[in-house]
Amino acid sequence: MRLVYRGAEADVFLGQWCGGRAIFKTRKPLDYRLPELDMAIRSQRTVREAQMIHLAKKAGVSSPFLFYVSAPESLLVMQFIEGERLKSVLDSSPPKEAASLSEEFGREVARLHRAGIMHGDLTTSNVIVNDGGLYLIDFGLSVRTSRIEDQAVDLRLIKETLVGAHNPRSKLLMSSLLDGYSSLLGKEKALQARRKLVEIERRGRYARVE
Amino acid sequence: MRASLRVVGIESTAHTFSVSVVSDSRGVLSNAKDVYLPPEGSGIHPIDAATHHASVAARVVSDALQESRVDSGEVDAFAYAMGPGLGPCLRVGAVVARTLALSTGKPLVPVNHAVGHIELGCLLTGAKAPLVLLISGGHTMVVFHASGGWRVLGETLDLTLGQLLDQLGRHVGYASPCGPRIEAAARRSKKFLALPYTVKGNDVSFSGVLTAAKRLLQAGAAFEDVCYSVQETAFAITTEVTERALAFTGSRDLMVVGGVAANRRLATMLRTMAKRHSARVHVVPLAYSGDCGAQIAWTGLLAFRSGVSVPVSESTVRQSWRLDTVPTPWR
Numbered sequence: 001m002r003l004v005y006r007g008a009e010a011d012v013f014l015g016q017w018c019g020g021r022a023i024f025k026t027r028k029p030l031d032y033r034l035p036e037l038d039m040a041i042r043s044q045r046t047v048r049e050a051q052m053i054h055l056a057k058k059a060g061v062s063s064p065f066l067f068y069v070s071a072p073e074s075l076l077v078m079q080f081i082e083g084e085r086l087k088s089v090l091d092s093s094p095p096k097e098a099a100s101l102s103e104e105f106g107r108e109v110a111r112l113h114r115a116g117i118m119h120g121d122l123t124t125s126n127v128i129v130n131d132g133g134l135y136l137i138d139f140g141l142s143v144r145t146s147r148i149e150d151q152a153v154d155l156r157l158i159k160e161t162l163v164g165a166h167n168p169r170s171k172l173l174m175s176s177l178l179d180g181y182s183s184l185l186g187k188e189k190a191l192q193a194r195r196k197l198v199e200i201e202r203r204g205r206y207a208r209v210e
Numbered sequence: 211m212r213a214s215l216r217v218v219g220i221e222s223t224a225h226t227f228s229v230s231v232v233s234d235s236r237g238v239l240s241n242a243k244d245v246y247l248p249p250e251g252s253g254i255h256p257i258d259a260a261t262h263h264a265s266v267a268a269r270v271v272s273d274a275l276q277e278s279r280v281d282s283g284e285v286d287a288f289a290y291a292m293g294p295g296l297g298p299c300l301r302v303g304a305v306v307a308r309t310l311a312l313s314t315g316k317p318l319v320p321v322n323h324a325v326g327h328i329e330l331g332c333l334l335t336g337a338k339a340p341l342v343l344l345i346s347g348g349h350t351m352v353v354f355h356a357s358g359g360w361r362v363l364g365e366t367l368d369l370t371l372g373q374l375l376d377q378l379g380r381h382v383g384y385a386s387p388c389g390p391r392i393e394a395a396a397r398r399s400k401k402f403l404a405l406p407y408t409v410k411g412n413d414v415s416f417s418g419v420l421t422a423a424k425r426l427l428q429a430g431a432a433f434e435d436v437c438y439s440v441q442e443t444a445f446a447i448t449t450e451v452t453e454r455a456l457a458f459t460g461s462r463d464l465m466v467v468g469g470v471a472a473n474r475r476l477a478t479m480l481r482t483m484a485k486r487h488s489a490r491v492h493v494v495p496l497a498y499s500g501d502c503g504a505q506i507a508w509t510g511l512l513a514f515r516s517g518v519s520v521p522v523s524e525s526t527v528r529q530s531w532r533l534d535t536v537p538t539p540w541r
Contacts, residue, residue, distance in 0.1 A: 006487070008454040030453075032479040033446045034402055041407060087458075121411045125458055141409065157411035160362065163534070165458070167357040204365065205349065206294040206530040 009045075009140070017067050017077050027074035027140075042074040045140040050076060052117060052142035059115030061108055062135045081137075083130035090124060090166055090173065098169060099176040104134055106180025109154060112136070113193075114185060118143045118150040123161045152196035155181075159197070216280055217287050217514060218310065219507025220271075222303030223295025223323045224347065225254045225386070227263040229270045230503030231278035231285070232511055237333065239278035241497070241504045242270045251383045253376060260298035267306050274503065282314055287519065289510020292320035293528035294348065300527035308522050317519040319510040324349055324533035325360060326505030327494075331467040333508055335492035339541075341461040343452050343480070346468030346500070347372030347387065350448070352412065352455040353533065355541060362534045363455045364412030371470045374416040374444055378423055382433055392437045393473050399438035403431060407443055412454055414447050445476045453483050465492040469500040512540040 001015035001024060013024040027042040029035070050069040057063055068077035086105065090098045105127060112119055119126075120141030128135040143150065158177060162170040182190030201207055215234040221227070221243075228243035246262040248254055275282055290307035293300060311318040327349075328342050342353040342360070350366040369377070372387065379388020403426055406418035423440050427433065456464060464484050470476065477493055484491045498504055516539035 006457065008450065008457040030450075030483070032449050032482040034442050036402060037404075037407070037442065037446060123411065123458060141411065153410055153413075157413065160364070160412065164354075164361040164363045165356065167359075167361060200367070203367065204532075205370070206532045 007138075009042075014080060021080040022067060023064065023078050023080045025076045025078070043071040046074045046076060047071050048142060049139040052139035052144075053078070055115065055117055055144070056112060056136065056139065056142075059111055059117065061111045061115070062133055063139070064135065064137060081128050081130055081135045083128045083135070085125050086127035086129055086134065087124035087165065089129045090169070095169065095172060099172055101129065101134070102173040102176040103180035105158075106177035106182075107184045108134055108136055109158070109177075110181045110184035110190070113151045113154070116144055116146045118145050118154055120154070122154050122158050124165065148192050148196045149200075151193045152200055155193060155197045156200055215286050215511060215515065216284060217289055217319070217507050217511040218274070218282075218285050219289040219291075219321065219326075219503045219505070219510050220303045220307050221291050221323070221326075221501055221503045221506045222263050222299050222306075223291050223293070224299060224501060225259055226501040227266055227270055227302070228501065228503035229274035230507040231274055231280050232504060232507040233280075234511060234515070238498075238504045238508070239280065240274045240276075241502050242273035242277060243502060244270050248385050250385045251380060253380060253386045254296070256296040256298045259296065260302050263299055263302040267302065271306065271310070282310065285310075285314065285316055287317045287319050287510060287514045288314075289319040289321050289506050289514070291323045291326065291506050292526070293323065293531035295323060295527075295529065297527065297529050300529065304525060304527050308525060312522055317514065318522055318525055319514045319519050320525065321506045321509045321513065322531055322533055322536045323501075323505070324351075325536050325538070326509040327467045328353065328360060328465075328533075329509040329512060330498060330502075330505040331465050331492070331494040334494055334498055335465055337463045337465045337490075337492045340463035340465040340492060341452075341455055341459055341489075343448070343464065343466045343471075344468050345371045345448065345466070345470035345476075347376065349468060350414065350416075351533075352452055354455070354459055354461065355538070358541075359536060359538050360533050362532075363458065364414070364451045367410065367413050367415045368417040369420060371416070371444060371448060372468075374420055374440070375470070377420055378437070378440060381424055381427065387469060389470060389473060392441070393475065395434045396437040396441045396475065399432070399434040401432075401435040401438065402442060403435055403439040405439055405443040407447060409447055409450055412451050412458075414451055416444055416447075419444055441473075441475055445473075445479050448476065449479045449483050452480065453487070456484070456487050456489055462487075462489050463492060464489050465494070467494045467499055471499040472496055516540045
């Protein structure tokens with residue numbers, strides 16, 4: 001097994017499962033947290049991630065197939081998706097291509113929200129670009145919800161990531177994303193979520209939202 | 211070109227009135243301060259704090275100049291904290307700075323208080339472009355520098371860490387800042403009581419922790435057990451989002467700055483976490499991690515050197531002024 005990614009809470013390995021390549025994602029004990037708190041969080045997120053990937057797939061969102069789940073070991077085994085993270089693709093692509101990827105990302109998010117799922121961690125690191133399209137991964141913070149507030153929190157994190165990590169292009173990328181988002185979700189619902197996003201930003205500390 | 215540039219900085223965003231002199235060749239030359247202490251059980255009343263600042267201003271200015279052995283005529287620019295902060299307090303600092311600038315005929319330089327924390331931290335720790343965890347009464351933010359400014363990667367959606375600790379402390383009659391007394395109480399306990407653990411992507415929320423902690427106290431839980439549990443929960447949440455940002459940016463340097471950086475339990479958690487990512491942790495020295503004039507003076511010097519200044523007639527204060535809207539031409 002080979003370590004492919006050391007994330008904040010999980011280590012991701014590439015290994016073999018039933019004769020094919022597979023991703024092994026383990027949430028390692030985090031020794032800065034109290035053991036009892038740590039154990040509860042890890043097993044809860046592992047189970048939740050499995051449930052949410054399942055729901056997302058049912059809703060037609062591209063995400064990996066699950067092979068194996070173990071809550072006590074905080075382990076998930078799933079399909080290996082070849083490709084690059086959206087984070088690096090956005091930076092290395094010409095503006096037009098980046099914008100169209102962002103639009104497609106918006107449509108995937110809309111698909112999730114339409115199915116009553118809040119991803120909870122929609123950074124550009126959690127999207128894989130594959131020849132066939134975009135795949136969403138890392139559902140550990142996902143929640144079943146249809147509240148506009150929660151959908152807006154998803155959009156807010158995307159915006160925060162775009163402004164924080166892809167700043168020179170963030171306006172273009174965000175507007176393309178919202179185009180994709182409303183094309184699938186419908187203008188009315190998308191507008192509600194965007195209004196809520198502004199409201200959440202205004203609640204932020206020292207915020208002045210133009 | 212002159213051998214040395216000297217800038218005076220005035221901090222007055224909240225409870226601290228502080229004046230510092232810095233030079234580009236010798237760093238911080240003085241850092242005089244006088245801190246407003248609210249009565250037991252209360253927080254900072256903006257008017258009372260501003261009254262305090264006005265009454266100590268002249269003495270703190272002259273202390274800072276004397277200690278630095280710099281005459282006000284030798285100062286190249288006067289920097290002041292334009293925001294964010296409490297309106298009445300900010301105005302006192304601005305008036306003092308304008309007075310000094312007018313009487314000496316030297317330029318006035320507006321500084322963002324939060325950017326000040328970060329730039330002074332970089333000077334003192336030697337970190338060049340670290341991932342920054344800014345934790346104080348006013349801020350709880352994970353920040354890093356990209357494309358001409360400090361960018362926010364994650365932040366609190368409601369209370370700051372400082373407010374969480376202060377409001378818990380005031381609930382039992384302490385005066386702000388309550389962090390040190392809560393830390394001391396927490397050290398007497400090992401009994402963990404479950405509290406809401408809210409991480410939303412890279413953002414955090416502490417309002418649920420505070421409400422649940424108050425309910426536990428009302429139901430008769432021991433204060434030290436509640437302090438212990440609040441620290442363990444809130445600091446784990448903070449460490450987790452910091453870890454996310456560290457993984458996301460791939461940064462190898464983490465700098466911790468702001469009043470809450472003084473908490474030893476939090477520093478331990480951050481160090482333990484950073485080890486996993488082979489990242490160095492730079493904690494800003496205690497004397498400079500809280501609010502101080504040096505953060506304004508040093509950032510004022512950097513800004514002034516890059517051509518930033520404001521005419522006195524156009525100088526204002528901004529109670530709300532996010533650090534991610536401040537251009538950093540010196541970087």
